[in-house]
Amino acid sequence: MNLFLKLSDTPLDIHSCIREVESPSCGGIDVFIGTVRDATQGKRVLRLEFEAYEKMALKEMRHIAEKAFERWPLQAFSMHHRTGVLAVGEVAVIIAVSAAHRAAAFDACRFAIDTLKESVPIWKKEVFEDGEVWVAAHP
Amino acid sequence: MNLFLKLSDTPLDIHSCIREVESPSCGGIDVFIGTVRDATQGKRVLRLEFEAYEKMALKEMRHIAEKAFERWPLQAFSMHHRTGVLAVGEVAVIIAVSAAHRAAAFDACRFAIDTLKESVPIWKKEVFEDGEVWVAAHP
Amino acid sequence: MKIKILTFGIAREICGGSSIQADVPEGTTAAALKHHLAQQFPRLAGLASFLLAVNEEFAADDTLIHPGDEVAIIPPVSGG
């Protein structure tokens, strides 16, 4: 299994994440890039702060990759997540998946970001001009 | 509409395609990268040769982008396609789509590559050790 | 009228050049021109699909061809 996982408190590099999954036997790569948006529900966002339970986050990221390899015929899988303080426009997460055929790459990449948002112990605080909030904390 | 289209007989640059769709108001970017696979149905591929009806190809690419903007709330759309002779591993096509929310980016990107393969007048010849074939030409 | 027809991919190889000329009556439709071309180059009819473009748009069967139109044979596309 060609599987690459990274948690980093310094800026992520899109190209190096993509390079990890490139292969002569792959025909399609799907890449998802999550960036910091300048507004949430009409409120201006100043920055985001990401905090991770690092060892467990890497374990859960590995579970996601393993499930993706079980479900789809993949060539390689890479998931990089940022921690720390991020300004608007910065990259919070990159997921790159390669496969011989594109359907598997699309499906697995989407599965990976959807599952990451449900199960990986990483928390995001949105900082506004007039306060801050831990995203999704309350019903 | 932030819409970027390119046909080029020199190597495509993944990063510049992604940069075209980055925006502070986008939260998700989906990128599809099509690369030259080293084998088709078990036969070793030496290289691909792409030929385009350039003016019409750009028109059809624009139709795809316009349809994508009609169907999904997108921030920006970029599609770069290569022409000429490509070695194994080289990038044939890049599509990058950004949106406030990831579902639109994924759906539009997949729609774009699926539709490109159906309607954009570009032709690919696979060159093997013992011959060559125009892909999809015959039933 | 004489119509210049662009060819690409396998159609270029079948027709033996990157453009050919056809001599058809005024008021010819895309369907009639396709029929004419298939008679002249029978291998076009053996392709998985064989469409015409007129002025860089896919032509419907009843699209009329006018003098000076840019016509092209579109064999099965395979980009991406």
Added chain:
Amino acid sequence: MKIKILTFGIAREICGGSSIQADVPEGTTAAALKHHLAQQFPRLAGLASFLLAVNEEFAADDTLIHPGDEVAIIPPVSGG
């Protein structure tokens, strides 16, 4: 037994530190420990979800907590 419990995100703010200690009987389950914590920190029960991890895996209600286990409170995650 004394259990050290890691806290993150809003749980860290609710509990007032990046780890806390709980004193619970041997043989305590994750469900019982959650109950204990919710009594001590009522705001945990007001979260959209409130799970425990034991040794870096999500714990089921009947997971037993052993001395030396790494226990963590997992408030609603929001990565990506």
